[in-house]
Amino acid sequence: MALTADIREADGTRVEQVMEAIRRRIAARTLQAGARLPSIRKGAQSFAVSPSTVVEAYERLAAEGLIRSRPGSGFYVSAPQAPLVLADLAPRLDRAVDPFWVSRQSLEAGADVLKPGCGWLPPDWMPQEDLRRAMRSLSRATPSGFTDYGTPLGVGPLRQLLARRMAENGVEIGPDGILLTDSGSQALDLICRFFLEPGDAVLVDDPCYFNFLALLRAHRVKAVGVPYTATGPDLERFAEALADHRPRLYITNSGIHNPTGATLSPVTAHRLLKLAEQARLTIVEDDIFGDFEHEPAPRLAAFDGFERVIQISSFSKTLSAAARIGYIAARPDWIEGLIDLKIASSFAGSALPQHLAYSVLKDGSYRRHLHGLRTRLARAMGETIRRVGAIGLTPWIEPRGGMLLWCRLPDGLDAAAIARRAIKDNVVLAPGNVFSVSQTSGDFMRFNVAQSVDPRVFHVLERALDRSPKAGG
Amino acid sequence: MALTADIREADGTRVEQVMEAIRRRIAARTLQAGARLPSIRKGAQSFAVSPSTVVEAYERLAAEGLIRSRPGSGFYVSAPQAPLVLADLAPRLDRAVDPFWVSRQSLEAGADVLKPGCGWLPPDWMPQEDLRRAMRSLSRATPSGFTDYGTPLGVGPLRQLLARRMAENGVEIGPDGILLTDSGSQALDLICRFFLEPGDAVLVDDPCYFNFLALLRAHRVKAVGVPYTATGPDLERFAEALADHRPRLYITNSGIHNPTGATLSPVTAHRLLKLAEQARLTIVEDDIFGDFEHEPAPRLAAFDGFERVIQISSFSKTLSAAARIGYIAARPDWIEGLIDLKIASSFAGSALPQHLAYSVLKDGSYRRHLHGLRTRLARAMGETIRRVGAIGLTPWIEPRGGMLLWCRLPDGLDAAAIARRAIKDNVVLAPGNVFSVSQTSGDFMRFNVAQSVDPRVFHVLERALDRSPKAGG
Numbered sequence: 001m002a003l004t005a006d007i008r009e010a011d012g013t014r015v016e017q018v019m020e021a022i023r024r025r026i027a028a029r030t031l032q033a034g035a036r037l038p039s040i041r042k043g044a045q046s047f048a049v050s051p052s053t054v055v056e057a058y059e060r061l062a063a064e065g066l067i068r069s070r071p072g073s074g075f076y077v078s079a080p081q082a083p084l085v086l087a088d089l090a091p092r093l094d095r096a097v098d099p100f101w102v103s104r105q106s107l108e109a110g111a112d113v114l115k116p117g118c119g120w121l122p123p124d125w126m127p128q129e130d131l132r133r134a135m136r137s138l139s140r141a142t143p144s145g146f147t148d149y150g151t152p153l154g155v156g157p158l159r160q161l162l163a164r165r166m167a168e169n170g171v172e173i174g175p176d177g178i179l180l181t182d183s184g185s186q187a188l189d190l191i192c193r194f195f196l197e198p199g200d201a202v203l204v205d206d207p208c209y210f211n212f213l214a215l216l217r218a219h220r221v222k223a224v225g226v227p228y229t230a231t232g233p234d235l236e237r238f239a240e241a242l243a244d245h246r247p248r249l250y251i252t253n254s255g256i257h258n259p260t261g262a263t264l265s266p267v268t269a270h271r272l273l274k275l276a277e278q279a280r281l282t283i284v285e286d287d288i289f290g291d292f293e294h295e296p297a298p299r300l301a302a303f304d305g306f307e308r309v310i311q312i313s314s315f316s317k318t319l320s321a322a323a324r325i326g327y328i329a330a331r332p333d334w335i336e337g338l339i340d341l342k343i344a345s346s347f348a349g350s351a352l353p354q355h356l357a358y359s360v361l362k363d364g365s366y367r368r369h370l371h372g373l374r375t376r377l378a379r380a381m382g383e384t385i386r387r388v389g390a391i392g393l394t395p396w397i398e399p400r401g402g403m404l405l406w407c408r409l410p411d412g413l414d415a416a417a418i419a420r421r422a423i424k425d426n427v428v429l430a431p432g433n434v435f436s437v438s439q440t441s442g443d444f445m446r447f448n449v450a451q452s453v454d455p456r457v458f459h460v461l462e463r464a465l466d467r468s469p470k471a472g473g
Numbered sequence: 474m475a476l477t478a479d480i481r482e483a484d485g486t487r488v489e490q491v492m493e494a495i496r497r498r499i500a501a502r503t504l505q506a507g508a509r510l511p512s513i514r515k516g517a518q519s520f521a522v523s524p525s526t527v528v529e530a531y532e533r534l535a536a537e538g539l540i541r542s543r544p545g546s547g548f549y550v551s552a553p554q555a556p557l558v559l560a561d562l563a564p565r566l567d568r569a570v571d572p573f574w575v576s577r578q579s580l581e582a583g584a585d586v587l588k589p590g591c592g593w594l595p596p597d598w599m600p601q602e603d604l605r606r607a608m609r610s611l612s613r614a615t616p617s618g619f620t621d622y623g624t625p626l627g628v629g630p631l632r633q634l635l636a637r638r639m640a641e642n643g644v645e646i647g648p649d650g651i652l653l654t655d656s657g658s659q660a661l662d663l664i665c666r667f668f669l670e671p672g673d674a675v676l677v678d679d680p681c682y683f684n685f686l687a688l689l690r691a692h693r694v695k696a697v698g699v700p701y702t703a704t705g706p707d708l709e710r711f712a713e714a715l716a717d718h719r720p721r722l723y724i725t726n727s728g729i730h731n732p733t734g735a736t737l738s739p740v741t742a743h744r745l746l747k748l749a750e751q752a753r754l755t756i757v758e759d760d761i762f763g764d765f766e767h768e769p770a771p772r773l774a775a776f777d778g779f780e781r782v783i784q785i786s787s788f789s790k791t792l793s794a795a796a797r798i799g800y801i802a803a804r805p806d807w808i809e810g811l812i813d814l815k816i817a818s819s820f821a822g823s824a825l826p827q828h829l830a831y832s833v834l835k836d837g838s839y840r841r842h843l844h845g846l847r848t849r850l851a852r853a854m855g856e857t858i859r860r861v862g863a864i865g866l867t868p869w870i871e872p873r874g875g876m877l878l879w880c881r882l883p884d885g886l887d888a889a890a891i892a893r894r895a896i897k898d899n900v901v902l903a904p905g906n907v908f909s910v911s912q913t914s915g916d917f918m919r920f921n922v923a924q925s926v927d928p929r930v931f932h933v934l935e936r937a938l939d940r941s942p943k944a945g946g
Contacts (some may be wrong), residue, residue, distance in 0.1 A: 008541060013486055013490075016490075017486075017489070019495050032674065032718060033673075033719055033720045034719035035719060035785060046793075081808055083667045083668050083807065099817075100816060100817075103625075103816045103820070104625060104812075104816070106621075107622055107624055107625050107816070107821050107827055108624055108625060117860075118546070122623065123616045123617045123621055124618070125614070125622045126620035128616040128620060130617075131612075131616075131619050131620065132612045132613070132619075135608050135609075135611060135612035135619065136608075136609060136612050139604075139605045139606075139608035139612070140605070142598045143599070143601040143604075144596045144795075145795060146601075146605075146608065146793055146795045146796055147596045147601060147793050147794065148593075148596055148600035148603050148606065148795055149580055149593065149789070149794040149796055150580075150795065151581055152576075152577060152580050152581060153579055171563065182655055182819065182823065183819055183820060183823075184822040185818060185819045186818070186819050189818045189819070193558050193691060194556045197671075198670075198671060211816070211817065211820060213604070213688060214816065214817035215818060216815045217815055217817065218818060220551070220667060220819040245505060246505040246506055246507040261732060277510045288710055303714045316622070316820075320619055320620050320765070321620060321621055321622040321821070322619045322621055322623065322824040322825040322828075323619060323810055323823060323825040324624070324823045325828075334556065339577075340573055340687070343573060343576045343577070343580070343684070343687065344573075344688045344690065344691040345658060345659070345662045345686065345688060345691060346656055346658045346659050346662070346683060346685035347657075347658040347789075348580055348794070349658060350655065350656075350795060350823065350826060351794075351795040352793070352795040352796040352825075352826065352829075353796075353823060353825065353826075355795075356825075372741060387783075388831070394595055401754060425667075448615065
């Protein structure tokens with residue numbers, strides 16, 4: 001009896017060993033999807049076990065779904081996964097809180113749709129006349145600017161200009177530390193390719209820009225949220241997340257934070273960098289809303305001197321989202337690796353948008369445009385704060401600048417339900433949970449004050465809130 | 474004695490089991506890089522083995538490099554991998570046969586450098602006047618075309634125009650089956666994201682466009698080469714590769730093949746599709762040189778009706794490489810998944826290049842431009858064939874159209890060595906092995922006939938070949 005039990009145990013162990021050996025080969029792809037496994041007889045020989053052990057191992061693996069049997073033909077490694085459908089990678093959420101919901105609703109919206117939930121300015125807030133002039137001037141220029149591939153780093157004079165602009169904010173880097181990209185999104189995507197492997201952990205702010213979450217999903221990595229406060233990430237929770245998840249990257253906004261409109265304080269910046277140094281963490285600082293600041297907030301890259309901070313940005317918000325450019329500012333050894341990845345995935349940047357941007361940025365007109373924009377945004381911010389207050393929403397903070405206002409709904413109302421209702425009235429809202437890894441912003445909503453000037457936004461919102469207007473509202 | 478051996482064997486099995494359990498946790502990232510392993514005591518408890526078994530397992534895993542010990546502190550999962558340096562992913566090749574060598578030499582070349590090795594036309598072969606006119610016209614147009622994000626699918630009228638153009642070549646697809654991208658490279662990159670996982674196998678032609686190899690490396694997948702013949706891939710070897718590697722994709726050029734200039738024959742296309750169907754293989758047909766054809770060759774997408782074929786292309790070769798656009802034509806369910814990936818990785822396409830392309834393509838000027846281009850290329854092709862012949866090179870075939878000529882060097886000379894020599898004389902050549910997965914094209918070289926008009930190309934080449942000119946050459 002004892003003997004039989006021993007034998008059974010030993011057999012069990014052998015079955016496990018065979019299973020493990022096969023699992024390892026499939027994981028290492030020495031057994032490819034679709035490949036036939038050795039026959040029972042051959043398997044018994046090669047694993048030096050009895051045929052029944054092989055049968056048992058195969059059947060258990062088949063039960064796990066790793067292999068499947070074709071009657072009369074043997075066992076095969078299961079077919080490779082279906083295509084990467086991003087929507088399937090996360091737990092099935094309400095469609096209105098999926099990161100793609102706001103993107104697609106906003107990007108696909110017709111001219112009759114109001115978009116207080118989108119993250120960009122209306123066309124008439126953009127420097128149209130400067131762009132028209134730049135296009136006419138470029139149409140007369142040497143042809144290579146509108147026929148040839150760009151150089152891998154990008155148009156030289158634009159990189160020099162960017163380096164000078166960054167120096168004004170205390171960020172010191174040479175033009176060869178700047179790699180131009182086709183957008184800020186492409187900048188971040190290249191960095192993810194460079195640093196991440198499937199399964200890695202990445203810290204993000206909670207809440208954060210929803211497309212960070214979509215991109216991290218596409219890279220099959222795990223986004224770990226750190227609560228964001230009015231002065232930057234919650235440092236205690238940040239330290240915990242470092243210890244618990246050993247993240248490879250932290251992705252954040254400096255200057256003006258998306259979606260909260262908050263600004264990183266110098267003391268938080270300093271402590272954050274100390275934590276990052278201890279944990280050997282790389283930080284990606286997305287400066288996308290930097291040009292909207294009245295007073296520049298501290299930049300992590302300025303404090304750190306590009307030891308472990310990478311700065312990215314773009315001109316899609318202030319210049320043109322139709323002729324997009326972005327950039328990466330980073331250590332020279334990283335730039336070198338990023339160039340190869342850029343060539344592999346997009347061959348070369350589009351040079352025309354780079355020439356256009358240079359043409360607008362090089363004289364004083366862009367500064368004047370920004371000055372006017374900041375004033376106009378401040379007015380719209382004040383107006384939106386008044387209007388959301390009148391229907392019972394509470395701004396989380398009053399942002400120092402920019403277009404974003406993060407508001408709490410009254411009475412714990414569900415922002416996703418309201419967004420679903422508003423879209424029927426042709427208003428795209430941005431419900432809080434699209435920004436939240438932990439799904440804890442369900443009663444928040446992000447407003448773009450430049451897209452909220454039309455009073456219909458608040459009529460529709462009010463109806464969706466299903467509340468009557470307050471006195472004086 | 475027998476007893477001791479038994480115990481030893483049992484212990485060995487237990488050590489293996491503990492090692493496997495830890496390996497699995499690291500692979501599944503439940504034990505993250507940098508994380509501390511359980512102490513010996515705790516490990517012994519949780520694995521229900523003796524402490525000495527845990528010590529042995531940890532030490533063997535440390536010897537494998539999977540974990541490392543910090544004296545006095547315990548064992549830790551080894552640090553995550555360094556950033557993805559593409560150059561390190563392949564066996565260290567001669568720098569001159571790395572896929573990035575030709576790209577970077579060509580893209581970084583100054584105006585004084587001749588580029589017979591590059592894959593695009595000189596600026597004065599591009600439709601400069603048409604582009605100038607389109608830019609002027611766009612500068613007067615409604616501002617949204619040069620300030621706003623594009624829609625996820627891309628500018629509608631351009632997609633309609635592309636669908637009509639494709640129908641002329643027998644490729645039937647509606648405008649909603651066409652997704653505009655920022656380049657042909659981005660089109661292929663999105664498809665790789667959609668279908669591939671690290672470790673997958675992908676079939677390519679041997680030789681093939683070198684940036685396919687760079688992109689596949691960036692996706693950490695295995696490129697499997699199938700020898701290319703004058704009428705398409707070698708079908709016997711193709712069938713073998715299907716059986717041996719169970720590839721997820723096959724990436725190829727229809728129309729004019731890069732680098733050989735060959736054209737797929739109808740019979741090969743038909744048989745290829747039958748093999749693909751049996752193996753449930755998806756085919757990506759890159760039609761990048763299609764507009765250079767005098768007579769359209771068969772398109773796999775036309776035969777297949779977009780069941781398992783995806784067609785991609787761009788206008789970087791015939792219209793502008795500075796305002797780039799590309800596209801993907803595919804089944805609607807695949808397009809839907811690709812849109813999400815496009816948003817995640819680049820948010821929206823740049824609309825300005827799409828409007829520019831539409832402006833040029835919509836009237837007859839682009840057709841006239843193509844007609845002139847084909848005539849001019851045919852002349853340059855004849856001239857280049859004569860010149861390479863004069864210095865002892867043999868064209869592999871005489872292409873029916875396009876800019877590419879694939880030539881064998883005399884006497885088994887090493888193309889990489891010659892390219893290294895020529896670059897010192899400011900001539901960028903394209904040595905054969907940058908195109909070859911199997912590294913069997915070392916005595917081939919690809920010429921761009923439009924970039925080989927300047928006789929200095931052949932003077933430098935001749936000197937690099939270290940041969941005296943032939944009589945009459």
